Amino acid sequence: MIEVDQLVKRYGSTTAVAGLSFTARPGRVTGFLGPNGAxxxxxxxxxxxxDAPTSGSATIDGVPFRSHRRGLRHAGALLDAQQAHPGLTAAVHLAALARANGLPGRRVDEVLGEVGLTEVAGRRVGTYSLGMRQRLGVATALLGDPPVLVFDEPVNGMDPEGVRWARGLFRRLxxxxxxxxxxxxxxGEMAATADDVVVVGRGRLLAEGPIGDLAGAAGSLEDAFLELTSASVDYRAGGA
Structure with missing residues (x-):
């Protein structure tokens, strides 16, 4: 379980997160939505x-991630598709992570097969398309077979087949x-994938709950999102 409790994070005079609280539960895909800068x-x-919180907490199974010794066995994450060194092959990148986390070598082949990269495992990551790098990031998250998985914009750069594959993977997990x-x-993809949704704006919780509840009142998840975040978006000089 992921629990965020009264989380505050400041960078100098800027407050990025302002007393945010929510829960993401096992057996559910929880979507995390908000406008840019939310x-x-x-x-x-x-x-x-x-990053360290200014106050409050964000824990996985009741424990701050930094305090947990299981590493990739505890939680897997994809935050940046560019995280793998471009000069390494996918197989070498994953093998190094497996060794560092005390994972069996067989996990490398297993996750490469899971994400459809077996045939290109010997290619340097720098030759990969963005969609392929996203798949490698997913493989990295899965490497420790963890109970908690966190994905930030995981289908960015994927073609329609890749998006469908990712949707099915998240639902199966x-x-x-x-x-x-x-x-x-x-x-739209969130509406097709997630069970629950957490909507934030300007570092604060705007709504939390099953997608059907939020979408039902407004007619669609998109309409609900736009209504909830209308006061959290600042349009300047014609920008989006």
Whole structure:
């Protein structure tokens, strides 16, 4: 389970997250939605121990990620498709992570097969398309067979077949009893994938609950999102 409790994160005089609280439960795909600058990426970074909270907490199974010794066995994440060194092959990249986390070598072949990269495992990552790098990021998240998975914009750069594959994968992972936390700007894809949704704006919680409940009142998830975030978006000089 992912639990965020009264999380505050400030960078100097800027407050990126302002008292945010929500829960993502096992066996569910929980979507994380918000306009640009809403604090989503900051929340994920605190959750995964990449940044320290100013106050409050963000825990996985009740424990801060930094305090957990299981590493990739505890939680897997895709935050940046460019995380693998471009000069390494996918197989070497994954093998190094497996060794560092005390994982059996067979997991490398298993996750490469899971994400459809077996035939290109010997190619340098720098030759991969963005969609292929996203698949490698998913493979990295799956490497430790963790109970909690966090994905930030995982289908960015994927073709329609890849998007369908990712949707099915996330649904299957949740059906296995895992907690799947999915941040994306693609509201239509979120509506087709997630069970629950957390909507944030300006670092604060705007809504939380089953997608059907939020979408039902407004007519669609997109309409609900736009209504909820209308006061959290600042359009300047014609920008989007």
């Amino acid at each position: 604090g989503k990426t900051t929340t994920l970074r605190v959750l995964l121990g990449l 949740a059906a296995e009893g895992r907690t799947v936390f999915l941040s994306s700007h693609l509201i």
